[in-house]
Amino acid sequence: MENKIDDEKIKIEDVRPDKNLNILTGDRPTGKMHIGHFFGSLKSRIELQDKFQTFIEVADVQALTDNFNNPEKVKQSVSQIIMDELAVGLDPNKVTFFIQSQIPEIAELTIFYSNLVTIARLERNPTVKTEIAQKKDIFGESVTYGFLGYPVSQAADITCFDATYVPVGEDQLPLIEQCREIVRKFNSIYGETLREPVAVMSENIRIKGLDGNVKMGKSLGNALYLSDDLNTIKEKIMSAVTDPGRIKKDDKGNPDICMVYYYHNLFTDKAECKNICEECKAGKRGCVACKKQLIESVNKTLEPIRDKRKYYENNPKEVMDILMEGSKKARVTAKKTLEKVKKSMKLDY
Numbered sequence: 001m002e003n004k005i006d007d008e009k010i011k012i013e014d015v016r017p018d019k020n021l022n023i024l025t026g027d028r029p030t031g032k033m034h035i036g037h038f039f040g041s042l043k044s045r046i047e048l049q050d051k052f053q054t055f056i057e058v059a060d061v062q063a064l065t066d067n068f069n070n071p072e073k074v075k076q077s078v079s080q081i082i083m084d085e086l087a088v089g090l091d092p093n094k095v096t097f098f099i100q101s102q103i104p105e106i107a108e109l110t111i112f113y114s115n116l117v118t119i120a121r122l123e124r125n126p127t128v129k130t131e132i133a134q135k136k137d138i139f140g141e142s143v144t145y146g147f148l149g150y151p152v153s154q155a156a157d158i159t160c161f162d163a164t165y166v167p168v169g170e171d172q173l174p175l176i177e178q179c180r181e182i183v184r185k186f187n188s189i190y191g192e193t194l195r196e197p198v199a200v201m202s203e204n205i206r207i208k209g210l211d212g213n214v215k216m217g218k219s220l221g222n223a224l225y226l227s228d229d230l231n232t233i234k235e236k237i238m239s240a241v242t243d244p245g246r247i248k249k250d251d252k253g254n255p256d257i258c259m260v261y262y263y264h265n266l267f268t269d270k271a272e273c274k275n276i277c278e279e280c281k282a283g284k285r286g287c288v289a290c291k292k293q294l295i296e297s298v299n300k301t302l303e304p305i306r307d308k309r310k311y312y313e314n315n316p317k318e319v320m321d322i323l324m325e326g327s328k329k330a331r332v333t334a335k336k337t338l339e340k341v342k343k344s345m346k347l348d349y
């Protein structure tokens with residue numbers, strides 16, 4: 001069976017490996033990665049790196065669209081993000097890591113595509129709409145041209161690398177849809193040139209925060225970072241929210257409303273989780289012991305990641321070399337795309 005590429009999205013378990021096809025995905029460098037990123041995107045990237053030609057972009061230019069007043073944060077986060085990716089097992093021999101600002105072809109494409117999308121369409125993009133509402137502190141009543149246009153720049157990221165698949169979370173679907181529209185418009189005006197990308201959806205896991213918030217995030221102060229040391233993990237888990245109705249150790253608990261049990265399900269093996277659930281319901285397990293057990297499980301997963309990350313923290317030059325080599329390699333592909341695009345647009349002097 002051939003890979004289906006007519007649909008707008010496909011589930012990760014339905015993609016068939018093909019080393020001739022490209023994958024592109026990326027992150028805005030605005031901080032370190034937490035376990036929400038790990039379960040939400042990094043795990044699927046690890047799976048995909050063996051199946052396709054994988055490009056991973058550190059989207060520093062995009063990060064500046066809502067952090068233009070904080071370039072230092074963006075700059076510092078570039079290496080943090082890459083160290084997280086390397087630490088979880090993404091392999092620079094399989095993945096081309098690159099920095100968006102090192103690929104000027106993306107900026108050129110963005111300008112070309114900006115004629116193919118209306119302001120009204122950008123304003124209707126649900127992801128952009130939500131973000132603008134959340135970022136009133138940055139934009140006030142009037143959003144910048146750059147931020148409103150970031151879906152155009154993201155379409156450039158994707159098409160620049162001739163990506164067939166784009167592994168993303170649910171929140172990014174409107175951006176893939178907008179990219180597909182731009183591609184169709186481009187092809188209909190200038191002739192068949194660009195490929196319409198398909199979103200690859202992993203099992204939709206959005207990890208809740210330790211405080212029970214539906215979202216884990218840096219600004220929410222409820223995140224467990226891949227780089228957290230054992231003491232930090234201990235502190236965070238000891239203060240996690242449990243069933244508030246349980247006061248004494250032998251009170252019968254409700255694991256369904258307990259964040260510690262929720263996290264056990266992510267980090268502790270299934271049989272043991274069943275046991276934990278039953279003991280809690282029967283009032284045979286104290287929350288403190290349960291938290292201590294969770295600390296051990298979490299640390300078992302995070303320790304090797306942390307150790308590998310330490311290696312890269314101690315070898316910053318190696319990290320930059322990976323990014324620079326990757327950017328050089330990525331540019332070869334980007335230049336080929338630009339050549340095709342300029343030819344179609346009669347800009348080939």
Ligand code: TRP
Binds near residue numbers: 024
């Ligand atoms: N917008 C994405 C995010 O906020 C990051 C990103 C930039 C991206 N360029 C991309 C994702 C290209 C997929 C493909 O997470």
